[in-house]
Amino acid sequence: MLAEKRILLIIGGGIAAFKSLDLIRRLRERGAAVTPVLTKAGEEFVTPLSVSALAGNKVFRDLFDLTDEAEMGHIELSRSADLIVVAPATSDLMAKMAQGHANDLASTLLLATDTPVMIAPAMNVRMWEHPATQRNLATLQGDGITAVGPNEGDMACGEYGPGRMAEPLEIVAAIETAMANGPLKGKRILVTSGPTHEPIDPVRYIANRSSGAQGTALARALSALGAEVVFVTGPADVSLPEGVQVVKIETAQQMLEAVQGALPVDAAVFAAAVADWRVAQASNKKMKKDGKGLPSLEFTENPDILATISQMGEGRPDLVVGFAAETNDVIENATAKRQRKQCDWIVANDVSPETGIMGGQENAVTLISDHGADSWPRMSKTQVAKRLAEELAQALTAKG
Incomplete structure (x- = not known):
């Protein structure tokens, strides 16, 4: 090259x-x-x-x-x-x-x-x-x-x-x-990836089982097509992608700030598994068992990053893509999520324990857009990333 x-x-x-x-x-x-x-x-x-x-x-x-x-x-x-x-x-x-x-x-x-x-x-x-x-x-x-x-x-x-x-x-x-002279040459694309860690105290946190593998593979695939990629990642289990701008975060609030700081972009893909809730008042000291019963934890909602960017009005990316990890009624729930968040596409997948997708090497997704639901066969997360990157390139080219 x-x-x-x-x-x-x-x-x-x-x-x-x-x-x-x-x-x-x-x-x-x-x-x-x-x-x-x-x-x-x-x-x-x-x-x-x-x-x-x-x-x-x-x-x-x-x-x-x-x-x-x-x-x-x-x-x-x-x-x-x-x-x-x-x-x-x-x-x-x-x-x-x-x-x-x-x-x-x-x-x-x-x-x-x-x-x-x-x-x-x-x-x-x-x-x-x-x-x-x-x-x-x-x-x-x-x-x-x-x-x-x-x-x-x-x-x-x-x-x-x-x-x-x-x-x-x-x-x-x-x-x-x-x-590179790929189809995404000159395009700036934001990708979020991995879980977020929401602190309970200095040694405990709320998280989920996301490895960050799909978001990382997508960042690599977009970069290979010539895009300038801003990669905002939580604490993931996989190696960071090369040749992209990496922004590391821990919490959902930090991810939102990093996303807003990366704008403007031509497209934004929200592959991160962001915790929906956080402890309202995290302790600054390790919570200890004192024999007086279980601690009382009050929760509050985290910012909705996908909805915030999808509904931002002026400066909104040309293409906003969300991910929906579901355990039942996958297409119905993901379609409702797309309408609720007002994003352009939703990439939906079934992360029920028996699928082995959450934290695994393969994925089976359905791309939901104005054109309906397009279910892809099960394949490696690298292959999913390449196909999604090509779909993004076609869409952005059509938008000019």
């Missing part, structure tokens, strides 16, 4: 810069030509010699290089690539990009380009969560820039949380998606 593709790789300053060396190797393995740009800060972590040796190409470093700039080299560099990748994208680089600064070669290239841009953010967790960084990220995404990562984990500084640069193979997968 990347054979003869030209990647302009901008390496920012940060400990994650060492991953850029492996990224170059992985891209070249797939036939891509890599032209590296190394920032002054990036040179503190990787050397021009190592970058050049792996890329098999000259490293560009100086905006005022007399040889390169005699022919307006920064303009040519910015427009001769098929894709510009910034990895790591530091908070400083993201701020420059969002505000249109151009005071070094990297920022000037990014301002002068009409080439698609992808960033792989990497920074301290507090820097990532700072409102200024999140505003900059929203601005960049609004400008059409794609983000891959960051991941959650241990930091070089000793802290833990989101801020680790995506792994090289994750970035490669995102690049392959960006370069």
Whole structure:
């Protein structure tokens, strides 16, 4: 997929810069030509010699290089690539990009380009969560820039949380998606997946048996057709999909906020098994048996995410798809749910214990739409995902 593709790789300053060396190797393995740009800060972590040796190409470093700039080299560099990748994208680089600064070669290239841009953010967790960084990220995404990562984990500084640069193979997968010319190229699609965990106290929660397998398979299938996928997931049992923007949540309220933060999108698929209720007042201490009887738990309803997006009016996705996991009267209950929620499609399935579908590897679904109920044969969740992704592509193409 990347054979003869030209990647302009901008390496920012940060400990994650060492991953850029492996990224170059992985891209070249797939036939891509890599032209590296190394920032002054990036040179503190990787050397021009190592970058050049792996890329098999000259490293560009100086905006005022007399040889390169005699022919307006920064303009040519910015427009001769098929894709510009910034990895790591530091908070400083993201701020420059969002505000249109151009005071070094990297920022000037990014301002002068009409080439698609992808960033792989990497920074301290507090820097990532700072409102200024999140505003900059929203601005960049609004400008059409794609983000891959960051991941959650241990930091070089000793802290833990989101801020680790995506792994090289994750970035490669995102690049392959960006370069794909499938029917969903240029479409942005939201997928929710997995269960939600609603706390009772610090060690107990309400959940269901969803593994997240179907939503994860769907995210992969949509990405393979060229879509930019925002994947909002609860605590699932399966590996995360590669090449998509992952947003991890725990509760239904957090999922709603993440969904609203991902808008606008062309389509939204709500495959997550969201808990209908939560404890009204979760305890901040572990509840203990005290011999005085069972604790009294008061419940309240969680937000209805599918209905909220289906009925939002202005800014509503062109296609909203819900899932209905039923144990009886599957088609009747799912049809009523579609009417009640006002979504476009419902993917219904029977999750009775004897089917083995909940948490299993296979699924048997019925797609309910304005055209009626279309029952599919039982197949793997991967096959269900591919077929549903193709149906989505056809529908969005018809909508233009």
